[in-house]
Amino acid sequence: xxxxxxxxxxxxxxxxxxxxxxxxxxxxxxxxxxxxxxxxxxxxxxxxxxxxxxxxxxxxxxxxxxxxxxxxxxxxxxxxxxxxxxxxxxxxxxxxxxxxxxxxxxxxxxxxx
Amino acid sequence: xxxxxxxxxxxxxxxxxxxxxxxxxxxxxxxxxxxxxxxxxxxxxxxxxxxxxxxxxxxxxxxxxxxxxxxxxxxxxxxxxxxxxxxxxxxxxxxxxxxxxxxxxxxxxxxxxxxxxxxxxxxxxxxxxxxxxxxxxxxxxxxxxxxx
Numbered sequence: 056x057x058x059x060x061x062x063x064x065x066x067x068x069x070x071x072x073x074x075x076x077x078x079x080x081x082x083x084x085x086x087x088x089x090x091x092x093x094x095x096x097x098x099x100x101x102x103x104x105x106x107x108x109x110x111x112x113x114x115x116x117x118x119x120x121x122x123x124x125x126x127x128x129x130x131x132x133x134x135x136x137x138x139x140x141x142x143x144x145x146x147x148x149x150x151x152x153x154x155x156x157x158x159x160x161x162x163x164x165x166x167x168x
Numbered sequence: 169x170x171x172x173x174x175x176x177x178x179x180x181x182x183x184x185x186x187x188x189x190x191x192x193x194x195x196x197x198x199x200x201x202x203x204x205x206x207x208x209x210x211x212x213x214x215x216x217x218x219x220x221x222x223x224x225x226x227x228x229x230x231x232x233x234x235x236x237x238x239x240x241x242x243x244x245x246x247x248x249x250x251x252x253x254x255x256x257x258x259x260x261x262x263x264x265x266x267x268x269x270x271x272x273x274x275x276x277x278x279x280x281x282x283x284x285x286x287x288x289x290x291x292x293x294x295x296x297x298x299x300x301x302x303x304x305x306x307x308x309x310x311x312x313x314x315x316x
Contacts, residue, residue, distance in 0.1 A: 091245055100242065
């Protein structure tokens with residue numbers, strides 16, 4: 056049984072790949088073993104250098120999707136302040152708003168008759 | 169031939185300037201640039217304390233910078249040495265006992281070599297770094313001894 060798969064773009068042999076994998080694992084281990092074993096875990100030695108400043112939390116420095124709209128939200132903050140106050144999270148309130156606004160629209164459409 | 173424990177690598181140096189008037193810093197630059205060219209001996213200025221063997225500190229250290237200097241020192245891998253360049257870092261210099269100075273550098277982090285002067289000449293700085301190199305070789309030997 057032949058393990059070699061020949062195709063127009065080359066060939067593939069699992070044994071050859073296994074040999075490469077073992078070789079690269081060995082090289083990787085040699086590089087790893089040359090590392091400095093005297094570093095102290097859980098100290099400043101493993102933290103990034105930020106000109107001596109304390110590393111800020113990831114939440115503080117990450118750019119959030121909402122930050123893209125910062126200018127928009129900032130410009131309309133008075134409007135959003137009112138909306139946020141109205142935004143209770145209670146579904147019944149929203150249905151009430153829906154019915155109320157719907158009633159006003161119907162009232163306008165039929166001309167108040 | 170027995171196993172050599174001495175520090176076999178090039179010596180990498182990190183420079184932390186804390187409130188220096190820049191004179192000592194300029195002399196460090198003079199030691200690096202072609203006239204003295206310490207890189208030919210393998211002494212290289214690096215941009216992160218995490219890569220450095222020696223910490224060069226200049227200036228009287230203001231209170232706000234003291235904790236940052238401590239953190240920079242802690243980020244350096246072992247073995248490491250600290251060289252203080254100039255009078256301000258050594259004793260406080262003209263800023264001695266000032267209300268906003270955290271004190272001489274050896275009150276903040278352990279110092280191995282002092283290079284006094286206002287500012288010291290590049291030859292003195294190179295001499296100081298060589299002394300730090302000898303200290304690191306000793307520390308390296310101790311660390312190797314601990315491993316065995």
